[in-house]
Amino acid sequence: IKTIGVLTSGGDAPGMNAAIRAVVRTAISMGIKVKGIMRGYSGLLNEEIMDMSIRSVSEIIQRGGTILYTARCLEFKEMSGVMKGKEMCEKHGIDGLVVIGGDGSFRGAQDLSNVGVPCVGVPGTIDNDIACSEYTIGYDTAMNTAMEMVDKLRDTAHSHERCSVVEVMGRRAGHIALNTGIACGACVILVPEKPFDPQKDLLDRIRYSQSVGKRHFIVVVAEGVGSAGDIAGLIQNTLGIDSRTTVLGHVQRGGSPTLRDRVMATKMGYRAVELLSQNIGNRVVAIQKGELVDFEINEALAMQKTIDERLLNIGHAISI
Ligand code: F6P
Numbered sequence: 001i002k003t004i005g006v007l008t009s010g011g012d013a014p015g016m017n018a019a020i021r022a023v024v025r026t027a028i029s030m031g032i033k034v035k036g037i038m039r040g041y042s043g044l045l046n047e048e049i050m051d052m053s054i055r056s057v058s059e060i061i062q063r064g065g066t067i068l069y070t071a072r073c074l075e076f077k078e079m080s081g082v083m084k085g086k087e088m089c090e091k092h093g094i095d096g097l098v099v100i101g102g103d104g105s106f107r108g109a110q111d112l113s114n115v116g117v118p119c120v121g122v123p124g125t126i127d128n129d130i131a132c133s134e135y136t137i138g139y140d141t142a143m144n145t146a147m148e149m150v151d152k153l154r155d156t157a158h159s160h161e162r163c164s165v166v167e168v169m170g171r172r173a174g175h176i177a178l179n180t181g182i183a184c185g186a187c188v189i190l191v192p193e194k195p196f197d198p199q200k201d202l203l204d205r206i207r208y209s210q211s212v213g214k215r216h217f218i219v220v221v222a223e224g225v226g227s228a229g230d231i232a233g234l235i236q237n238t239l240g241i242d243s244r245t246t247v248l249g250h251v252q253r254g255g256s257p258t259l260r261d262r263v264m265a266t267k268m269g270y271r272a273v274e275l276l277s278q279n280i281g282n283r284v285v286a287i288q289k290g291e292l293v294d295f296e297i298n299e300a301l302a303m304q305k306t307i308d309e310r311l312l313n314i315g316h317a318i319s320i
Pocket of ligand 1: 011
């Protein structure tokens with residue numbers, strides 16, 4: 001392999017820049033050239049491609065977002081888009097590609113690998129919802145951001161003896177909600193992986209905490225469960241507890257990556273290039289039992305991740 005491309009795709013995540021940096025510098029140190037592809041697969045199809053040097057990734061390890069920009073590309077879901085992508089790679093001399101993103105991005109990487117452009121996926125999403133990997137780039141930063149925000153909300157909820165209902169990101173995955181809820185001492189944590197019974201899982205829990213002396217309440221809800229506003233309304237109308245809603249939203253996607261995200265991104269980016277340098281494509285880099293491993297994309301996409309039930313139960317046991 002003489003030249004590789006690197007792109008970021010799907011929702012951005014803090015630490016993507018650290019991964020880009022690792023890819024660029026690892027490749028160059030191995031004598032491989034690197035092209036940066038802007039705006040994910042869209043940039044590949046539109047030829048938004050630039051040469052990267054060791055200096056083009058200076059001063060980015062600490063920056064959130066992605067210097068390559070990101071996009072979701074509908075055209076790449078069609079076979080014609082994938083074939084055009086292959087042509088573009090040939091035209092620009094790109095022999096392999098590192099794709100930093102989530103499951104949707106890996107599907108594109110698989111399609112491109114199948115038509116002869118070896119691709120390696122690097123898990124980058126704040127949701128930690130990539131089944132083959134215990135960890136995804138951006139997850140730690142997002143949780144720490146959410147934790148800081150909920151700590152601030154606790155101060156005011158305490159002063160007013162209110163209930164604060166906080167909605168965190170996670171359309172299909174509750175990992176951010178669960179861990180943030182534990183770290184912030186939430187009395188109720190709601191995740192999309194568990195069916196939600198408003199009476200049993202919300203109102204009874206708060207009522208019990210109230211009966212044993214709790215005067216303010218934190219409810220952390222993943223966005224995939226439903227509207228935080230509705231939940232706050234239910235608490236207020238049923239239990240008479242003054243309630244407020246906060247939707248943290250995209251604040252969780254930004255900010256300087258934590259140490260953990262920077263180190264993970266660096267390891268994963270390095271491994272992705274190592275694989276491509278051996279002409280190995282159609283793989284996703286992952287963390288399993290704390291170790292760096294890799295899987296065939298097909299196999300990775302077929303895996304399923306469950307919510308940490310034990311942690312959920314611990315949360316319930318101590319949030320009284
Ligand atoms: O990155 C994943 C995620 O943050 C989800 O939790 C969320 O639902 C989604 O992205 C929102 O992304 P966007 O606003 O970019 O469509």
